[in-house]
Amino acid sequence: MTPTPETPRLTPVADHALLVEFAEALDDTAHAAVLRLDHALSTHPAPGLREAVPAFVNLLVEFDPALTDHAAIGAHVTSLLGASGAEASAPVTHEIGICYEAPFARDLPEVAMKLGLSEEAVINAHLAGDYRVYLYGFAPGYAYMAGVRPELRMDRKPAPVRGVAAGSVIVAGAQCLITTLTMPTGWWILGRSPAKILTGAEDRPFLFDVGDQVRFKRLSLAEYEAQNG
Amino acid sequence: MADALFHVDFAGPLVSLQDAGRPGHMRFGVPSSGGMDRKALALANLALGNPAGAPVIEVSLGGLRMTCTEGTVSLAVTGGAFVVEAGARKLASWHVVTLTAGETLVIRPGHWGAWAYVAFAGALDCPRWLGSASTHAGSGLGGGVVKSGQTLRIIDAQTRPERDLPLPVTCRPRQKLHVVMGPQDRCFPAETLETFRAGPWQVTAQGDRMGMRLKGPKLELGDALSIPSEPILRGSVQVAGDGVPTLLMADHQTTGGYPKIATVLDDDTDGFAQLRAGDPLELVVLTPAEAATLARFRKDRWAEYLARRAEAQA
Numbered sequence: 122m123t124p125t126p127e128t129p130r131l132t133p134v135a136d137h138a139l140l141v142e143f144a145e146a147l148d149d150t151a152h153a154a155v156l157r158l159d160h161a162l163s164t165h166p167a168p169g170l171r172e173a174v175p176a177f178v179n180l181l182v183e184f185d186p187a188l189t190d191h192a193a194i195g196a197h198v199t200s201l202l203g204a205s206g207a208e209a210s211a212p213v214t215h216e217i218g219i220c221y222e223a224p225f226a227r228d229l230p231e232v233a234m235k236l237g238l239s240e241e242a243v244i245n246a247h248l249a250g251d252y253r254v255y256l257y258g259f260a261p262g263y264a265y266m267a268g269v270r271p272e273l274r275m276d277r278k279p280a281p282v283r284g285v286a287a288g289s290v291i292v293a294g295a296q297c298l299i300t301t302l303t304m305p306t307g308w309w310i311l312g313r314s315p316a317k318i319l320t321g322a323e324d325r326p327f328l329f330d331v332g333d334q335v336r337f338k339r340l341s342l343a344e345y346e347a348q349n350g
Numbered sequence: 351m352a353d354a355l356f357h358v359d360f361a362g363p364l365v366s367l368q369d370a371g372r373p374g375h376m377r378f379g380v381p382s383s384g385g386m387d388r389k390a391l392a393l394a395n396l397a398l399g400n401p402a403g404a405p406v407i408e409v410s411l412g413g414l415r416m417t418c419t420e421g422t423v424s425l426a427v428t429g430g431a432f433v434v435e436a437g438a439r440k441l442a443s444w445h446v447v448t449l450t451a452g453e454t455l456v457i458r459p460g461h462w463g464a465w466a467y468v469a470f471a472g473a474l475d476c477p478r479w480l481g482s483a484s485t486h487a488g489s490g491l492g493g494g495v496v497k498s499g500q501t502l503r504i505i506d507a508q509t510r511p512e513r514d515l516p517l518p519v520t521c522r523p524r525q526k527l528h529v530v531m532g533p534q535d536r537c538f539p540a541e542t543l544e545t546f547r548a549g550p551w552q553v554t555a556q557g558d559r560m561g562m563r564l565k566g567p568k569l570e571l572g573d574a575l576s577i578p579s580e581p582i583l584r585g586s587v588q589v590a591g592d593g594v595p596t597l598l599m600a601d602h603q604t605t606g607g608y609p610k611i612a613t614v615l616d617d618d619t620d621g622f623a624q625l626r627a628g629d630p631l632e633l634v635v636l637t638p639a640e641a642a643t644l645a646r647f648r649k650d651r652w653a654e655y656l657a658r659r660a661e662a663q664a
Contacts, residue, residue, distance in 0.1 A: 259603055
């Protein structure tokens with residue numbers, strides 16, 4: 122049976138986790154269901170729950186097998202899903218600066234050429250996107266945002282480029298992210314952000330929560346340097 | 351109290367500081383990290399009277415050589431059967447030894463095992479991230495990768511009687527892995543599931559703290575090539591487009607789009623980490639309920655063992 126937001130599939134994973142799937146392919150209704158269950162689990166945690174990991178269309182519930190089991194966690198999840206009025210936590214909107222100037226925007230000329238747009242039009246299209254954090258993955262602080270406008274969607278490059286600096290703003294398909302580490306990437310590099318996703322703050326070590334909205338603001342080189350100080 | 355200092359003369363690749371790990375941050379892309387062999391890490395600490403999850407040095411097959419330049423301190427070495435040279439003494443792992451200024455400690459691979467743990471009687475001085483000294487290999491966050499030329503400080507260095515440590519059966523390398531099929535087993539053709547169960551599988555040299563590739567029959571993916579990125583655990587067996595499975599370990603990516611054909615019982619992953627390239631594997635398929643029961647049994651037995659060790663030491 123294909124899972125749906127109303128009838129999720131609960132799959133046991135090894136001895137200590139349960140995967141709750143709301144769809145098999147990317148689907149906004151399913152993601153909304155993930156966020157609702159994530160919020161419900163944070164306000165009504167099951168005994169023995171270690172952590173919940175939200176993703177695009179499913180959520181992994183990891184538990185201590187000494188304290189509970191798949192059946193008990195499954196029953197808890199089912200009761201939360203059935204409870205009326207379950208809501209996702211209110212999303213926070215972040216304003217994040219990006220500098221699209223030459224030293225940081227190594228792929229801007231190629232992207233403009235590929236899409237048949239001017240560089241200014243690419244920048245404006247990127248600024249106009251409606252971004253939301255869907256999940257973290259790949260590496261600490263890699264927050265995958267969907268919401269890249271259709272005219273800016275490109276397949277990733279055929280081969281990754283090495284040594285892409287931390288803070289790079291990169292896009293591929295409908296997704297955009299700000300890198301936190303210097304790493305290879307096959308995504309297109311449009312700019313650099315001074316925003317620190319790994320904040321270094323003890324009370325809030327990560328800038329975004331899954332579900333948060335992000336608006337980008339254009340920075341001049343001088344503004345970037347001032348904020349990156 | 352006096353500190354002890356060590357100069358790292360040589361550290362092989364993947365030698366890093368680890369502790370009990372930083373669970374609870376997978377939603378932010380952060381795996382737990384911690385010891386590849388968490389049990390050996392805990393026993394190194396307990397042998398000295400440290401908390402089980404205190405920071406230690408995790409030594410890879412690349413080995414480690416460091417010289418005590420100041421002070422005197424006892425240390426415990428556990429994990430695989432590594433060769434331990436402490437000053438003029440030639441020992442093996444599973445020992446408590448004391449080093450004093452001018453003496454050199456050499457740790458290199460012995461006849462089995464892939465990771466050794468060095469705990470100190472005292473506090474290993476190192477940076478922490480999100481409350482843990484465990485080093486995340488991809489980012490270097492945490493206590494850090496140990497590099498040739500660096501200095502390590504042991505705060506409040508103390509000594510303990512030198513002695514042999516018992517190597518519990520639980521800490522031997524584990525070739526028999528208990529797995530629960532899935533969570534994406536339905537994405538694979540039935541013949542592929544059978545091929546996976548039957549093997550034969552071997553450990554390869556293509557591995558690090560993120561995961562270890564296995565060698566065996568090609569796993570045909572059918573149309574399971576790409577699923578929306580979803581959470582991964584230590585123990586997930588993901589199958590990439592080339593049909594080769596990788597068993598994900600301490601520094602695993604937290605989400606990924608490759609289908610997972612099976613997941614290894616968490617408790618088996620420590621012993622798995624101590625296997626070497628070419629070692630054969632045997633897979634035993636369990637139902638989720640059987641796996642949970644076995645996990646509880648193992649956890650109780652381990653707690654009993656630790657309690658007996660603590661008693662024997664007191």
